[in-house]
Amino acid sequence: MKRLFLLTILIVILAAFFASAAPDGLDFVSQKLGFAHKTVEASSLVAGIPTLLAGIMGILIIIGIFYFVALISKRTWISLTFLIPLIPLISLLFVPSAFAARPLITDDFYTVTQGGYELEIGYASTQNQTCLTNAADLSLKRGLLSNLDLGIEVPYTFSDEPGLNDILLHAKYCFWKPDEDAGLTARVDYKFNNGDVSHGLGSGYNDYSLMIIGSKMFGKTKTHVNLGYVKVGVNACVTSYDYLSYSFAMEHPVWGERGDLVAEYVGNSALNRHPGFIQIGARYVVSEGFKLDAAYSVGLNDNSIKNSATAGFHYEF
Amino acid sequence: MHIPDGFLDPKVSMGMMGAAAAVLSFCFAKVRAAITALKPAEAFAAAGKNIGNITGRMRRVLTGDGERTIYKMGMVAALIFACQMFNFPIGGGTSGHLIGGVFASVILGPFAGAIVIAVVLAVQMLFFADGGLLAIGANIINMALFGAIAGYYIYNVLKKFMPEWGAISIAAWSSVALASFMCALELGLSGTVPFSVVIPAMLRVHAVIGIAEAVISLVLINLFRGMLKAEG
Known part of the structure; x- marks a missing residue:
């Protein structure tokens, strides 16, 4: 798990520096076919934060979600009978x-x-x-x-x-x-x-x-x-x-x-x-x-x- | 391929939201059954005095393997999130990124794989403004149902006729093609753009992105399996 985590961080670092800024498949199609203007921009929590930091935040949020689920699932058997x-x-x-x-x-x-x-x-x-x-x-x-x-x-x-x-x-x-x-x-x-x-x-x-x-x-x-x-x-x-x-x-x-x-x-x-x-x-x-x-x-x-x-x-x- | 808000009309986005809820609750039920076991309540009676109230009842508890599965799901989700940040150029001023459906479902099985993709999509939507709030249902259907679950069954069938790397590659390519086709259908149904224009355009771009998806999926699956084996 530790090595996988390091691999994940490595990919984020590479992505932060080398990811292509060109539009992705759907963006490209929407620009070419002329419906890109219909996009309703959502607000981003990480607007203005450097890509690298945002990426690491995202990874921690995702791993946190699954660890939280595991934690909760382990504890829910606690008996309500005493209540x-x-x-x-x-x-x-x-x-x-x-x-x-x-x-x-x-x-x-x-x-x-x-x-x-x-x-x-x-x-x-x-x-x-x-x-x-x-x-x-x-x-x-x-x-x-x-x-x-x-x-x-x-x-x-x-x-x-x-x-x-x-x-x-x-x-x-x-x-x-x-x-x-x-x-x-x-x-x-x-x-x-x-x-x-x-x-x-x-x-x-x-x-x-x-x-x-x-x-x-x-x-x-x-x-x-x-x-x-x-x-x-x-x-x-x-x-x-x-x-x-x-x-x-x-x-x-x-x-x-x-x-x-x-x-x-x-x-x-x-x-x-x-x-x-x-x-x-x-x-x-x-x-x-x-x-x-x-x-x-x-x-x-x-x-x-x-x-x-x-x-x-x-x-x- | 994250659809932003504004591309889909309410009937399509709400319909897809309902479909996604149905697919995900089915997946949750499947995964829950796989990672928990029923134990008789007596096993817990040591903890309390009211044995009379609780004997004869069964309780669902998380197994040790189940707990490891959840951590593995977290790791796969994090890896897919990282890879989705990595847009690679495919020429013609366009880029693509991994969807990861086949990677997730080959490692974790189709249902846990679909949940992992849905979690990644939800986090991207909520925190990173990638994909619209109202379009989340459509995005989950495209990438979790057609990317992960359909991709897994394609892999499962092909595995019988060819070496595993071939099955993974074809399944990964098909999952991208399927997801982009579904995305085009939703755009057409919403009246955003005519079917006859959007379907060929989406498929043409994603046929190229699919090749990269196949290669990255192969590499990731081998890396992931190797690293898990190395750490026991």
């Missing part, structure tokens, strides 16, 4: 799992453009107090009016007992918008209990929640505050499991308009010592309406997660 007694508690931590623009969990006051769609897909590997879970989350939103959107979120767990987690429906209504970057929005959520609780999926309860979202811009930094009340739909309950959720997020643009650094605090009052965690991450704007992101979060006490890594994308169309 079963903790399901009601842990699932509560993730109820307000709706995120505005990934990787933030805190929502912002914006609603999706009227008639437009917003798709977000993310993958998260989370180390809870007792086990590791790997899950993907798909979220689709549709702008119905200029200040109203509807969304659905479908989480899927890959670990041990793969399956659908609880599906979430939500509606957002922006009722106060003094300018482009500040406003107040109300959001209503309904969470199904479709997840198979005996396999460690979902909380087993229908939840309703109402959340107020405020956003304001300070200089170039956007800040968002969420405050919500979650009604946990337990049948014939004696004690109420209802709780408050709260979170605070900041987004700061970097690299001109090409990226954002984000940070947030997310917590709730579901347990005696409020579970909470801090997340930091970054977004990269590949092209207009298409953003890649990655983030890392760390829990603040024993009732929260230990840590979690997530990566995903945001696409508007």
Whole structure:
């Protein structure tokens, strides 16, 4: 493997110095037949970086992907069985799992453009107090009016007992918008209990929640505050499991308009010592309406997660 | 041969995206079955107290050979990525580069080979602006399905009638010809350029590039096998 790696690097070095700059087969045909002008130039992450460095970056990215896959595949057998007694508690931590623009969990006051769609897909590997879970989350939103959107979120767990987690429906209504970057929005959520609780999926309860979202811009930094009340739909309950959720997020643009650094605090009052965690991450704007992101979060006490890594994308169309 | 955005119309690019998703999920299922094994849950019971809950269930785990296969896939993908950077001139102001479908599938088998090509295409598209976001489905169909999988079956059939180097060469040349033909078909279907013009033009250029593909594939396959053997 070592020799192959060296061979690969050698080829990259040779390519950096000796590769032909002439158009390749398809480019040549497109120029000759006169449809080359139809090309929509995509933005490149490595624009301006020397070819040699870009090539080595590409190689490391590719090898990294496969090593990451091997690492994840080795760990997913870790049993979720130990989690079963903790399901009601842990699932509560993730109820307000709706995120505005990934990787933030805190929502912002914006609603999706009227008639437009917003798709977000993310993958998260989370180390809870007792086990590791790997899950993907798909979220689709549709702008119905200029200040109203509807969304659905479908989480899927890959670990041990793969399956659908609880599906979430939500509606957002922006009722106060003094300018482009500040406003107040109300959001209503309904969470199904479709997840198979005996396999460690979902909380087993229908939840309703109402959340107020405020956003304001300070200089170039956007800040968002969420405050919500979650009604946990337990049948014939004696004690109420209802709780408050709260979170605070900041987004700061970097690299001109090409990226954002984000940070947030997310917590709730579901347990005696409020579970909470801090997340930091970054977004990269590949092209207009298409953003890649990655983030890392760390829990603040024993009732929260230990840590979690997530990566995903945001696409508007 | 990476199609950029703008050459394909939505119906072709979306159709190809669906086809690519179907092909890749089939490949993932095949590779997953090859690199994992089912083990009874008892094997893990030592780790927990709740034996009653988990006995009798089977779990899918990654095997040692499977893990080595994943690392090998990573190495092949990196090598193909490096070679795709190396544009060689073929005369007439044109250049070509390796597709690597036959190289990947001869070393790894058709399904792992197709996944490797798809990963290389995805990385080039996301980070290097090589190939369009909406055209990724078409690029995967051209180079992973017709380059790697079809190339592998051509190699597999020819191997019975001729020495291996002949089979590799012809399969590599055909994979490039097939991929360029598919690319031309997609351009024609999108109404970008008439079939009668684009098909001969694409095939003529790629018939020459295919010769280089055959030679490079032969060299890479021998190098790769030699180096793996030398390191045990």
